[in-house]
Amino acid sequence: MGKGLFPDCYFHSIYDITPEFLKGKGIRGVILDIDNTLVFYGVYRPTARNTAWLNGLTQAGLAVAFVSNGRQQRVEEYNRDFGFYFSFRSGKPKKAGFLKAAQAMNLAPCQIAVVGDQIYTDILGGNRVGMFTCLVQPIKPEPWLRFRLKRALERPVVRRLKHTKEETP
Numbered sequence: 001m002g003k004g005l006f007p008d009c010y011f012h013s014i015y016d017i018t019p020e021f022l023k024g025k026g027i028r029g030v031i032l033d034i035d036n037t038l039v040f041y042g043v044y045r046p047t048a049r050n051t052a053w054l055n056g057l058t059q060a061g062l063a064v065a066f067v068s069n070g071r072q073q074r075v076e077e078y079n080r081d082f083g084f085y086f087s088f089r090s091g092k093p094k095k096a097g098f099l100k101a102a103q104a105m106n107l108a109p110c111q112i113a114v115v116g117d118q119i120y121t122d123i124l125g126g127n128r129v130g131m132f133t134c135l136v137q138p139i140k141p142e143p144w145l146r147f148r149l150k151r152a153l154e155r156p157v158v159r160r161l162k163h164t165k166e167e168t169p
């Protein structure tokens with residue numbers, strides 16, 4: 001049986017994930033979700049803190065890609081100054097978006113970390129293709145009904161998770 005709905009690691013936020021942690025796991029590329037992982041819905045541009053964190057990844061030699069279920073314009077606008085590989089309306093947890101990103105980064109799935117806030121899209125999809133999956137807590141609770149249902153479905157899994165502590169040498 002695969003990892004299914006369970007992430008390999010669980011952090012409060014992206015800022016708790018360091019290049020050193022990822023590289024220690026043999027990771028060479030990172031596939032990121034945008035909405036409620038990097039910024040909240042409707043925030044079209046990266047924050048200064050987003051940019052610093054993303055630059056930290058690339059400066060450490062990690063490849064970065066965005067795989068989003070959001071619209072083309074949303075993803076393009078967010079990515080404008082970075083120019084990373086991206087896909088939109090990716091249909092996560094479908095495998096195709098993750099596999100195409102892996103191909104674009106020229107990496108094997110086991111060398112890639114998927115970072116996202118949703119278990120049934122980001123984590124399930126990343127696990128299905130054999131990537132290292134990192135769940136982060138959503139930036140803010142979504143006010144929409146469909147999300148309340150999604151989050152309720154996630155709760156039995158999240159309850160069993162413990163936050164990952166970075167191993168200090």
Ligand SMILES: [Mg+2]
Pocket residue numbers: 033034035036037116117118
């Ligand atoms: Mg998300």
